[in-house]
Amino acid sequence: MKKALKIIGVILAILIVLLIAAPFLFKGNLEKALKNAINKNLNAVVAWEHLDLTVFRSFPDASLNLSGFSIINKSPFQGDTLVSGKNLSLQMGITQIFKSRDLKIDGIRLENALINIKVDSLGNANYDIALKDDSIENLAHSTEEKAFTFQLKDYEITDSQLNYFDDASKTFFVLTDIQHKGSGDLSQEVSQLNTKTSALISFKKDSTEYLTKNKLSLDAVFKIDLKNQTYTFLENEARINDLPLKFDGFVKLNEENTEVDIVFSTPSSDFKNFLAVIPEAYLEKISDVKTTGDFTVNGKLKGVVDDTHIPTMDIQVSSDNASFQYPSLPKSVDNITIDAQLKNETGELKDTYLNIPKLTFRIDGEPFRVNGDIKNIVENPLVNMEMVGILNLANIKQVLPITMEQNLTGIFKADILARFDLESVEKERYDKMDVRGNASISNFIYDAGFKNDLKISNASLSLQPGVFSLKELTATTGNTDIKASGTINNLISFLMNKQVLKGHFGVKSNTFDVNDFMASSEDSQKIETSKNEGNKNKSSNEESVKIPSFLDAILDFNANRILYGDLELKNAKGTATIKDETLSLSNFTSDIFGGSIVFSGKVSTKSETPTFSMDLDLNKIDITQSFSKVEMFKYLAPIAKALHGSLNTKFKLSGDLTKDLSPNLASLDGSALAQILTAEVDPAQAPLLSALGDKVSFLDLDRLSLKNVTTNFSFDDGKITVKPFNFDIKGVKINVAGTHSLDKSIDYKLDLDIPAKYLGAEVTKLLQKLDPKESSEMRVDLPVGLTGTFTNPKISLDTEKAVTELTQKLVAKQKDELVNKGTDILEGLLDGVIKKDSTKTNNQQQNNQQNTQQPAKDKVKDILEGFLGGKKKKP
Secondary structure (H helix, E strand, O other): OHHHHHHHHHHHHHHHHHHHHHHHHHHHHHHHHHHHHHHHHEOEEEEOOEEEEEOOOOOOEEEEEEEEEEEEEOOOOOOOEEEEEEEEEEEEEHHHHHOOOOEEEEEEEEEEEEEEEEEOOOOOEOOOOEOOOHHHHHHHHOOOOOOEEEEEEEEEEEEEEEEEEEOOOOEEEEEEEEEEEEEOOOOOOEEEEEEEEEEEEEEEEOOEEEEEEEEEEEEEEEEEEOOOOEEEEEEEEEEEOOEEEEEEEEEEEOOOOEEEEEEEEOOOOEOHHHHOOOOOOOOOOOOOOEEEOEOEEEEEEEEEEOOOOOOEEEEEEEEEEEEEEOOOOOOOEEEEEEEEEEEEOOOOHHHOEEEEEEEEEEEOOEEEEEEEEEEOOOOOOEEEEEEEEEEEHHHHHHHOOOOOOOOOEEEEEEEEEEEEEHHHHHHOOHHHOEEEEEEEEEEEEEOOOOOOOEEEEEEEEEEEOOEEEEEEEEEEEOOEEEEEEEEEOOHHHHHHOOOOEEEEEEEEEEEEEHHHHEEEOOOHHHHHHHHHOOOOOOOOOOEEEOOOOOEEEEEEEEEEEEEEOOEEEEEEEEEEEEEOOEEEEEEEEEEEOOEEEEEEEEEEOOOOOOEEEEEEEEEEEEHHHHHHHOHHHHHHOHHHHHEEEEEEEEEEEEEEEOOOOOEOHHHOEEEEEEEEEEEEEOHHHOHHHHHHHHHOOOOOHHHOEEEEEEEEEEEEOOEEEEEEEEEEEOOEEEEEEEEEEOOOEEEEEEEEEEEHHHHOHHHHHHHOOOOHHHHHHOEEEEEEEEEEEOOOEEEEEOHHHHHHHHHHHHHHHHHHHHHHHHHHHHHHHHHHHHHHOOOOOHHHHHHHHHHHHHHHHHHHHHHHHHHOOOOOOOO
């Protein structure tokens, strides 16, 4: 006995050692077998960060764990991720770790996986990664080379996501938050599989989203016939949101197609089933809701699924004279009748259609009715719809505890008949649309994202084939009032296909305040939170004016007043074109600053930094008003605040805008012309003028009056260049040119053409050598430099240059006088000598005078010029 116990003890010790050592002894063997099987059978790159084999903790089973695994496609989906995940675990019997082939897998665990399934426009699927070579297929079917045999008893997928995208049909299907597990002996030809599944489902086709994270659950027992590839529903219950459904039937996988024969229905007919369809995120619990009437869903799917066919279907949703009321809300919805069918009788996708013979409801005694059908749903939906009734939008929250992005109020009335196809909507083929009737909304309050709500007191539409007329629109927001009428080109496209709204409108306003159209730039999450909490406080640290992106319209406007910051424009008229978040103005005229304005240009808020360009013509505007209220004018000519009068000016500018659409002065580029019609100067208002008056005492700036002074500016990255211009101050002619910058630094040159007597006592002594008339007419240039800043100027006078210029003028004048006098004396002496020579003939006398007289004059001139310091005598 003792010997037996010893033998058993030794065997147990050896087993324990093997269990501990197995991960290290056999890990490499299993990893090698796994990679060998993958390399031989898959057209993909399979990788993992870490492989771990555990035995001791999972005894009597072994567990193979792959962490950080991925499957990356090769051509034609080169580089796409087919599968990736945090962890993949394979369970097997402990004896399997000693094998290099024919491994039997009992269970699978998949955690935090992402599965991306794609089908391209040619029908290629990215999950089809098995190698197609015949030799490989034969090898895979060979029992000698077979690497794995699945004898699953259970499997589980947790916290995962499945994406499906079909490029040919533009179908996008997503399952998120997948929790799925199944158990059963799948090694048998016929077995039962118990499953539990929950997920959030989203479904989108083309640009239309039909489901958005709707809850989906299914607890089902399937009969699995592996030999015939048939899967039959046994016990099951599914829920879409909280709508319960029961399924019966089967799905059979054939070589060429998939055969489907399924019927489903609601297990009860309580009208609460209808409320259960509304996503929980929008609606509170329905357990306490009082209901009358019924609601049922019944459906049949039968046929085959292949490249060209779908199952025939008949899905019916119905309710008759139903009602519901939430106990916490004051109003009910009654007279609810629903009759809708989704049908396909041929098995061809294009023949699927939705028929709604009747859909009615009544809130607070106001009835609303919709009926019609939609054919050819998949290819080009054909809509035939009629809508008649009255709906008080405020009643929506009185009957449903629904969470809305904003509170709605207003009365909507409609009597509309519409027949059109989606392709005509997308391509704006208005001749193919038959939409007629009338629609209106009154007392509608809408949060358009401005500082204040947009209040539409009345808006009415008249619809006729090809013509949608806005008969009247009366609205206010903040200080702004608007009245409009006109035509809408694409109302159906705007409402159904999310296209921009196109039209041509006439707009009138008594007061149009641009500040009312400030848009908050708060973080979107904060905005959503504030809306959910009913917070109507729209203040934020940063606001911006945004041009609506949903408009492509022409507005012929007429406004008595336009308020833009501190500016007030009166009798404004013009044409505004709004497109692609850009506002273009043409033929804009208005009264402003006691004069008038003509404007054309554009403003764009499409990019993060708004931009503008404009041509501006201001006529006879008041200088004081304009330069005190327009920041740009203060920057262009800071000295103008010392002027009182009127001017004409023209601007051609472009640059960036601030959040409130004011020009960013540092970005200005362009040119301007300014003409001062008449202006009186107040030097006390400008430190530069005061300093100049103190430095140049003879300038009487207190009595300066300007008239018809014209100057040109140019702008480049915030630097202003003033081209030379002239004016005079009581006999002093002044030429000005230079530059100044945004930091108020200046660099200007003034050339003063002044009477010489203004230069002081020393100059006065020199002028005394001239006769009084010449002295009073003598003028010189006095250069003046202006640097520093407008508020702290530095003024330099180049008087030395002016005195030097005056001295040179006086010396030159004296030289000319001496030369002229000396020449006259010598000419008289020479004439006397020539007359005494009487022995010459008359002809000789004339020749001698011509040949001798001019050299004698030149000689005397040279002598005098040399004496007076002129040019040197030639040797």
